[in-house]
Structures are given as C-alpha cells and as structure tokens.
Amino acid sequence: MKSCxxxxxxxxxxxxxxxxxxxxxxxxxxxxxxxxxxxYSTKPCTSAAVFTTNRVEAANITVxxxxxxxxxxxxxxxxxxxxxxxxxxxxxxxxxxMAALTAEKLGIPAEETAVASTGVIGVPLPLEKIEAGMxxxxxxxxxxxxxxxxxxxxxxxxxxxxxxxxxxxxxxAQVSPQTGETRPHxxxxxxxxxxSGMIHPNMxxxxxxxxxxxxxxxxxxxxxxRRAVNRSFNRLTVDGDMSTxxxxxxxxxxxxxxxMDAAVNIPIETEGPAYEAFAAALEGICITLxxxxxxxxxxxxxxxxxTVKGAASEEDAALLARSAxxxxxxxxxxxxxxxxxxxxxxxxGYSGAASFNPEKTAVSFxxxxxxxxxxxxxxxxxxxxxxxxxxxxxxxxEIQVTVGEGDGEASAWGCDLSxxxxxxxxxxxx
Numbered sequence: 001m002k003s004c005x006x007x008x009x010x011x012x013x014x015x016x017x018x019x020x021x022x023x024x025x026x027x028x029x030x031x032x033x034x035x036x037x038x039x040y041s042t043k044p045c046t047s048a049a050v051f052t053t054n055r056v057e058a059a060n061i062t063v064x065x066x067x068x069x070x071x072x073x074x075x076x077x078x079x080x081x082x083x084x085x086x087x088x089x090x091x092x093x094x095x096x097x098m099a100a101l102t103a104e105k106l107g108i109p110a111e112e113t114a115v116a117s118t119g120v121i122g123v124p125l126p127l128e129k130i131e132a133g134m135x136x137x138x139x140x141x142x143x144x145x146x147x148x149x150x151x152x153x154x155x156x157x158x159x160x161x162x163x164x165x166x167x168x169x170x171x172x173a174q175v176s177p178q179t180g181e182t183r184p185h186x187x188x189x190x191x192x193x194x195x196s197g198m199i200h201p202n203m204x205x206x207x208x209x210x211x212x213x214x215x216x217x218x219x220x221x222x223x224x225x226r227r228a229v230n231r232s233f234n235r236l237t238v239d240g241d242m243s244t245x246x247x248x249x250x251x252x253x254x255x256x257x258x259x260m261d262a263a264v265n266i267p268i269e270t271e272g273p274a275y276e277a278f279a280a281a282l283e284g285i286c287i288t289l290x291x292x293x294x295x296x297x298x299x300x301x302x303x304x305x306x307t308v309k310g311a312a313s314e315e316d317a318a319l320l321a322r323s324a325x326x327x328x329x330x331x332x333x334x335x336x337x338x339x340x341x342x343x344x345x346x347x348x349g350y351s352g353a354a355s356f357n358p359e360k361t362a363v364s365f366x367x368x369x370x371x372x373x374x375x376x377x378x379x380x381x382x383x384x385x386x387x388x389x390x391x392x393x394x395x396x397x398e399i400q401v402t403v404g405e406g407d408g409e410a411s412a413w414g415c416d417l418s419x420x421x422x423x424x425x426x427x428x429x430x
C-alpha cells in the first residue's frame with residue numbers, strides 16, 4: 001500500500017457513520033459461535049457490487065444482485081453456517097425475508113439492503129433462527145472496533161484469521177459547490193472479508209464488505225470497484241473452486257468532509273485526480289485483503305505471490321501469473337520447498353496468454369532469505385538446491401517471471417497445497 005495512505009484499525013467501522021455488529025442466532029452449533037452479522041450506514045449511500053460468475057448462484061446473490069442495481073445499498077445482513085444455495089423457491093423467499101427483516105429494524109427500504117450467506121450448500125436456511133435473533137442483532141451494532149470484530153467473526157467459516165483493513169488518505173483539492181473553496185479533504189475506506197477455501201477467479205470465494213465516507217457517484221463507484229477487484233480478488237486462487245456465494249460490495253455515505261470535521265463532502269462525479277486517488281486507495285486495500293485471504297488458505301503454510309513482468313499486456317501478465325499460482329503441482333512444490341521450476345514453466349504454457357514464448361522466459365524464487373534464478377531463456381541454469389530450499393522454507397514466497405514480450409505486468413496470489421487441505425474439506429459437513 002502506498003506510503004501516502006495511513007493504515008488504521010477498525011475495518012468497516014473506521015469511516016464515519018458506519019455501524020457493525022454480530023451475534024449467535026443458532027445457525028452454527030455452539031452458543032459461542034457468532035453466525036449473524038449486520039453492517040449499516042446511518043446515512044444514505046451510493047453503492048456498487050460484484051458477484052460470482054458461477055451459473056449456480058445462491059439465493060442471497062439473486063436478491064442482492066437485484067437490490068444493488070439501484071446503487072443505494074446502505075445495509076448488509078450476512079449469515080454463516082449455511083450458504084442458502086441450491087435451496088429452491090424456499091431459499092429465495094428466505095433471502096428476501098432476511099432483507100425485509102433488516103429493513104424493518106432499520107427503517108429503510110428493503111431495496112437498500114443486501115444479503116450475504118456462506119456455509120454448507122444444499123441445506124435449507126433456518127430462517128426462524130434469524131427472525132428470532134433480529135432484535136439482538138440490531139442492538140449489537142456500534143461504531144466501535146468491537147462491533148467490526150463481532151460482525152467479521154459472524155461471517156467466518158473455515159477462516160482461521162480475521163481479515164480486515166482500513167486506510168485514511170487525502171483527496172486532491174476540489175472546489176466546494178457550497179462555498180467555492182478549493183481544499184483537499186480526508187477520506188477513509190474500511191473493509192472486512194471472509195474467505196479461505198473454494199477460492200478461484202472469477203471471483204474468489206468470499207464475502208467482502210467495504211465502506212467509505214467519501215462521496216462518490218454510483219457509476220464511478222462501480223468503475224473503481226471493478227478495477228480494484230480485477231487487480232486483486234480476481235487474481236487470487238487457493239484451490240481452483242469457484243463458489244456459489246461470492247460477493248463484494250462497497251457503500252459510500254459521503255460523511256467525511258474537509259478535515260473529517262466539516263459538514264461538506266464534495267462528491268466525486270467525474271474522472272480526474274480525486275477519482276484516481278480514491279480508485280488507487282480502494283485497489284490498495286483490496287490487494288491487502290487479497291494477501292490476507294491467500295495467507296489463510298485452507299491448510300496453507302505459505303503465502304505465494306507470482307509476479308509476471310515483460311508480458312505483451314497486463315491481461316496476458318495476469319493470465320500467466322494466475323495460471324502459475326493456481327497450479328496444484330506448483331502449490332505442492334511450494335509446500336515441499338522444492339525448487340521445481342519446470343512446473344512453473346508448464347503452468348505458464350497453458351495459461352491462455354495470447355503471446356508467450358518459453359524461450360524468452362526467466363524464473364526466480366525469492367523470500368526474506370534471498371533470491372535465486374532457476375531458469376533463463378526457458379532452460380535450466382546452475383543453482384544451489386540448498387540455497388533454494390532455504391528460500392522456499394520462508395512463510396512468504398514470490399515466484400518472479402520475466403517474459404520478453406512487452407511491458408505488461410501483474411501479480412497473482414495463492415498458497416501452498418498441504419495435507420490439511422484434504423482433511424479440512426473431507427470433514428467439512430461433519
């Protein structure tokens with residue numbers, strides 16, 4: 001993340017006038033496990049969202065996709081422990097009811113509410129438990145970091161770590177329509193995500209909720225979100241499986257203002273320096289969260305970054321990087337700290353990149369323990385297996401690929417493939 005951004009704690013509650021909370025309503029076994037979350041803006045919002053491209057989509061995706069078309073979402077209710085996917089007409093009605101219950105509690109239209117679900121597929125959602133928990137859920141929300149943490153805990157499934165981020169930055173100067181003043185003002189973006197398995201573009205399996213106190217028109221918010229997602233979550237792969245429940249949603253309530261204390265917040269309505277600063281900050285926070293998810297991949301012991309430089313285009317670079325990061329053989333080699341660069345070259349070869357010549361390709365492995373070149377011009381170079389193993393035993397590994405086709409560059413993120421991945425998914429329902 002760029003140095004001009006100040007990293008903060010608090011996640012989705014860091015921007016002004018956003019509240020969050022979470023409770024246990026009984027979907028998950030065990031009274032200590034939160035399973036119902038709510039994130040809410042006390043002010044109206046513009047919004048944008050992206051959803052799974054899987055043709056088998058959960059009921060909550062169908063409802064949230066429809067509601068998000070208006071660009072005015074200001075509340076998200078989310079449950080874990082049950083995906084409400086492949087549940088037919090009853091599941092669709094349950095998702096609609098979740099939106100309606102939330103709207104009634106908050107005094108807003110149901111169309112301003114999105115619904116998210118995550119958990120086991122094909123099991124009826126126990127809506128009666130959600131209905132019984134609505135009073136407690138509404139009472140749990142606050143602007144505190146504890147509220148954010150409770151909401152985040154309530155959407156976790158196989159996650160072992162909480163994944164959240166927040167930044168503060170200064171937008172370039174804009175002219176106030178009220179006073180004619182030209183001043184920069186300070187903006188905050190906060191986010192939380194869940195995701196550990198069934199992660200593969202497009203999109204990565206996740207629930208992502210992003211909040212900001214910037215004022216941004218819905219069309220530009222949509223453009224900025226799609227750019228950020230394409231360069232972050234859509235370059236994340238854990239296991240090659242795309243979920244039925246993926247959703248990333250951003251809400252912008254315009255509550256920031258000059259210096260965080262003034263009443264006016266100049267809206268971003270045209271592309272220019274202010275939009276670019278906002279879009280860059282959003283992209284940065286999404287990359288931070290992407291790395292957090294990759295590090296928490298099911299059974300993962302290492303975070304893997306694949307960076308491709310010199311491709312014919314950014315799109316080709318992304319295809320090449322994702323292919324190597326998603327290769328089961330590459331991931332297994334990383335788990336074993338085995339510098340098997342041939343597997344990397346193989347994965348690059350079937351990536352689908354429009355222009356790729358293995359004879360122009362070089363591969364290196366790097367970590368905090370150092371860097372080592374293992375392939376040049378598509379062939380082997382002498383290297384120390386002992387040194388390579390030390391490099392690959394670190395917790396964060398980067399595979400650096402250079403192809404001689406142009407100036408396209410992109411990174412993709414993933415993790416190693418360990419024995420525990422099979423254990424986790426073999427016992428998931430039980």
